[in-house]
Amino acid sequence: NAGVMQNPRHLVRRRGQEARLRCSPMKGHSHVYWYRQLPEEGLKFMVYLQKENIIDESGMPKERFSAEFPKEGPSILRIQQVVRGDSAAYFCAGGANTGELFFGEGSRLTVL
């Protein structure tokens, strides 16, 4: 959905560097979801946030990964000390009160 903005669309990092992925949901959507999609696999839930609050982070790896959704500005998914296994497409979605998710076009992370 063109209304959900993700950037960068493509990001290349070397092992050990940090990756920051940004997501701005559609106006009026105060909830953000992050999913990870590996090649030939489905979407794996990572984290669900509302403004200034993490609601469910049961899908986030315990180390190196963090997410925030500040009162002002986009939601950010941060991956520290990236490894090759972090290479994937990361999708953000905004939530509506109908339960429907509105997805961005994804950020594709490649770790060299």
Add this chain to the structure above:
Amino acid sequence: AQSVTQLGSHVSVSEGALVLLRCNYSSSVPPYLFWYVQYPNQGLQLLLKYTTGATLVKGINGFEAEFKKSETSFHLTKPSAHMSDAAEYFCAVSEGETSYDKVIFGPGTSLSVIP
């Protein structure tokens, strides 16, 4: 916890033939159910959803799905496949008592349409 299974990771149909993509779910409460479609290098977009009420749900592009509680299924169908239907299809479930809740996706089914 809720979960979703999709039988068949790859499905091929001839153009004009029936499309049937299978989805089964598990949920401890009445679920919200969804089908999403993903075209190459794009995000997902909603095809249709079931929340409450009529169990046969019609969506965009001629797709429909039927919620069968006794079978815990939500299979997606389309009477006549078109070349433009070739894509990845994801079934999803939410236990959204408050309409905002974690949405869990199935592994996806890749649909190929043969001319």
